[in-house]
Structures are given as C-alpha cells and as structure tokens.
Amino acid sequence: MIISVLFYSFVVFAAIQIIYYLSFASFLFIDKKEKKTHKEIPVSVIICAKNEAKNLQKFLPAVLDQNYSDFEVVLINDASSDESSDIMEAFKEKHANIKIINVENTEAFWGNKKYALTLGIKAAKNEHLLFTDADCKPVTKNWIAEVTKNFTSEKTIILGYGKYRKTKGLVNLFVRFETLLTAIQYFNYAKLGSPYMAVGRNLAYAKSEFFNVNGFINHIKIKSGDDDLFIQDAANKKNTTICISENSFTESEAPTSLNEWFQQKRRHISTANYYKKKHQFFLGLFFISKVLLLITTVILFFFYPWEIILPIILGYYMIQYIIVGLSAKKLKEQQVVYFLPFLEIGLLLFQFSIFITNLISKPTHWK
Missing domain, CATH: 3.90.550.10 (Spore Coat Polysaccharide Biosynthesis Protein SpsA; Chain A)
Structure with a gap:
C-alpha cells in the first residue's frame, strides 16, 4: 500500500516538473x-x-x-x-x-x-x-x-x-x-x-x-x-x-x-517572503516537487520494478535537458548543460541550507 502511494506520488511529481519545464519554453519564442x-x-x-x-x-x-x-x-x-x-x-x-x-x-x-x-x-x-x-x-x-x-x-x-x-x-x-x-x-x-x-x-x-x-x-x-x-x-x-x-x-x-x-x-531569497501569494505558491511547488521527485525516485528504485521507474525519470530528464539546453544556448551558458544532474542536486542542497539559515537569522544589509 505504502509503495503504491509512493509510486503514484512519484508520477505526480514527475508530471508537475515536466509541465513546468514545458511552460519554461515560452520565452524561447519571440x-x-x-x-x-x-x-x-x-x-x-x-x-x-x-x-x-x-x-x-x-x-x-x-x-x-x-x-x-x-x-x-x-x-x-x-x-x-x-x-x-x-x-x-x-x-x-x-x-x-x-x-x-x-x-x-x-x-x-x-x-x-x-x-x-x-x-x-x-x-x-x-x-x-x-x-x-x-x-x-x-x-x-x-x-x-x-x-x-x-x-x-x-x-x-x-x-x-x-x-x-x-x-x-x-x-x-x-x-x-x-x-x-x-x-x-x-x-x-x-x-x-x-x-x-x-x-x-x-x-x-x-x-x-x-x-x-x-x-x-x-x-x-x-x-x-x-x-x-x-x-x-x-x-x-x-x-x-x-x-x-x-x-x-x-x-x-x-x-x-x-x-x-x-x-x-541569503539576501536575495529572503525577499521571496514578500512576493504575491500566487508567486510564492508556484515557485514553492516547483522547488518542493523537484525535491520530492528525487527522493521518491531513490526509494522506488529499491522497492519497485525499475523497468517502470526508469522510463519516467529518463523522460523527465530528456525534457529538462532539451528546455534548459535551448535556454542555455539562447543565454550563452552552454557549458552548464553538461553537468546538469550534478548541478541540480547541488543547487537544491544549497537552497535548502539557505532556507534553514534564514529561518534562524536574518541576512544583513546590502553592503
């Protein structure tokens, strides 16, 4: 029962991430x-x-x-x-x-x-x-x-x-x-x-x-x-x-x-608390669904048939690579695409540590 819930949650998180990345393609079209x-x-x-x-x-x-x-x-x-x-x-x-x-x-x-x-x-x-x-x-x-x-x-x-x-x-x-x-x-x-x-x-x-x-x-x-x-x-x-x-x-x-x-x-992220509620929600959903997608992927690879999990996660990464790759080419940052999975996980850990630190203390002024 628990594994089934995890699997369906995994599918939902993957779908949310894919929808986000597909929507991210809009700025590529002038x-x-x-x-x-x-x-x-x-x-x-x-x-x-x-x-x-x-x-x-x-x-x-x-x-x-x-x-x-x-x-x-x-x-x-x-x-x-x-x-x-x-x-x-x-x-x-x-x-x-x-x-x-x-x-x-x-x-x-x-x-x-x-x-x-x-x-x-x-x-x-x-x-x-x-x-x-x-x-x-x-x-x-x-x-x-x-x-x-x-x-x-x-x-x-x-x-x-x-x-x-x-x-x-x-x-x-x-x-x-x-x-x-x-x-x-x-x-x-x-x-x-x-x-x-x-x-x-x-x-x-x-x-x-x-x-x-x-x-x-x-x-x-x-x-x-x-x-x-x-x-x-x-x-x-x-x-x-x-x-x-x-x-x-x-x-x-x-x-x-x-x-x-x-x-x-720390200073930049602290301002997100003052964003409009809709922006806080959608930005938060993007971050949280990404974290939960990675967590459920790791768990399910141990307890669920990998033949089902693998195509879904590969489909997610394929779409991510395409959208981020095209965006990186547009904005002249092609190098980062080669390290995408590593950078993504590292950035999530970095952002989470900032979130925890900002809960404990407020960042200082701009200079």
Whole structure:
C-alpha cells in the first residue's frame, strides 16, 4: 500500500516538473508582433555604488562608451568610505553626461540601497531609466540601444539578463547555473503574463512607473528587493516585456567563494517572503516537487520494478535537458548543460541550507 502511494506520488511529481519545464519554453519564442521603438529616446543610466572604487574604474568606461546619442549616467555615491567619490568626480571631469548624487547615511535609512536609489531616480532628467550595478559591464557597445528599443507606449518595464563572467572553479559553475535557471523562470513568468522579479544588474523602466507605486515605499524597510519587490508592485501583463538578445546582456564578476555566494543569495531569497501569494505558491511547488521527485525516485528504485521507474525519470530528464539546453544556448551558458544532474542536486542542497539559515537569522544589509 505504502509503495503504491509512493509510486503514484512519484508520477505526480514527475508530471508537475515536466509541465513546468514545458511552460519554461515560452520565452524561447519571440513574439514577432510585438512593437519596438526604432528611434533613440533619452535615457538615464542609473548606477548605485557603495565602496566600489575599483569596480567603477574597471567597468564604468564600458557604460560611458555606448553607441547611443542621448544618455546620461547618474552615479549614486551611497555613503562610500573608500575612494568612490574621487573616482566619480574624475570621470565627471571627462564626461559631461555624468551626474553625481552623494547620499549621506541617515538613522532611518542607514545601509538602505532603496533610499539611495530613490534619490538617484528623482534626480534623473529622463523618463526612461536603465539600471545596472557598479560591478557590471555591458557585453557590447549596443547595450543601451538594445534594451531601450523595447520601450513602447504600453511596454514600460523591461527585464534584461545579467550574466556572470565565466571563470574556472566549481563555485563559478554553480553561480552561473543558478543565474541561468532563475532567468529561465522570471523570463517565462513574464512571457506568460505574470512577472514576479527582475535583476537590478539589467533592468529598465519608466520613471512614471516608479512614482505610480510610490517607489519603494511598500518595502522601504526591507534591505533587499529594489528589483524584484518593485516588480511585484509595478509589473503586470500589459506593461512588462523581456529583452534576451545577446547585445543586451550585462556581465558581472561572480562570487569567488561559497561563503560569499551564500551570503549574497541569503539576501536575495529572503525577499521571496514578500512576493504575491500566487508567486510564492508556484515557485514553492516547483522547488518542493523537484525535491520530492528525487527522493521518491531513490526509494522506488529499491522497492519497485525499475523497468517502470526508469522510463519516467529518463523522460523527465530528456525534457529538462532539451528546455534548459535551448535556454542555455539562447543565454550563452552552454557549458552548464553538461553537468546538469550534478548541478541540480547541488543547487537544491544549497537552497535548502539557505532556507534553514534564514529561518534562524536574518541576512544583513546590502553592503
């Protein structure tokens, strides 16, 4: 009796996972009917930096060297204690399109990136805003043009892809796999009309959308979530689109140690508690059904005819390989596909450990 229940549960979990992965294929198909802006529009690129002197020197030139005729760069110095301010001023002397916003620590908003971003957004002179981080660089000189051509009278929020630079090492492989899997999910949810998150490394939206939801006021006390919690408030089926062309990518330096990545993901995952209930449910179902599928598979291989179990689990992995493989090719991360089963199990253990740790203690502020 128990084994029969386990088997039918196994079938249900496999079916749920297969349905999820089939739905994940939606973003691979470009909607040719979707209109795009062909003329250049004025854009404000916003970069919030806290103690990022080295990264500003290294990556800011790639932003300033864009093939775009009408853009300003709003540099937000968020109470830095290093030489960030001096670096910004040095760049400003050579580039007239730079605007610097110096943010002082206040007791109410100490260490709060959202407060700093709000000041930068208010100071931006243009309606259309494009966000990235100080440790990011556009992969091409056409980043601004490629992202902002998706702005239309209806589409006022654009979700982009922020990849991590490929280096040697197991941590780097896991970071890039997790980034790919996350992107597959948020691109597809947006494509299916239910956007739930974005990454601040590559995100664009109209200033009016920011003020329509009173900025970050609904979650200003939450240290993280300037990207995904804003999307929770402002994005919907009509006003949101995605941009996945290679020219639109940004690239960041990946965490170099497991502990650094662990702390980073703790902050990111903690915001999921503030997602809409439907997003919490579907994201949770995807994670839980995957864990239970793997557990029931192992148990049933010992107590149930393997000739029945094997075709089902192979069918699941075949569909997963196809969808993730095509997505990885689209987002230029083909290497991770070769290690898919290993990465999947390792990532599940990693995410579960974060979940337990966050139950015990809260993650710290963004810097």
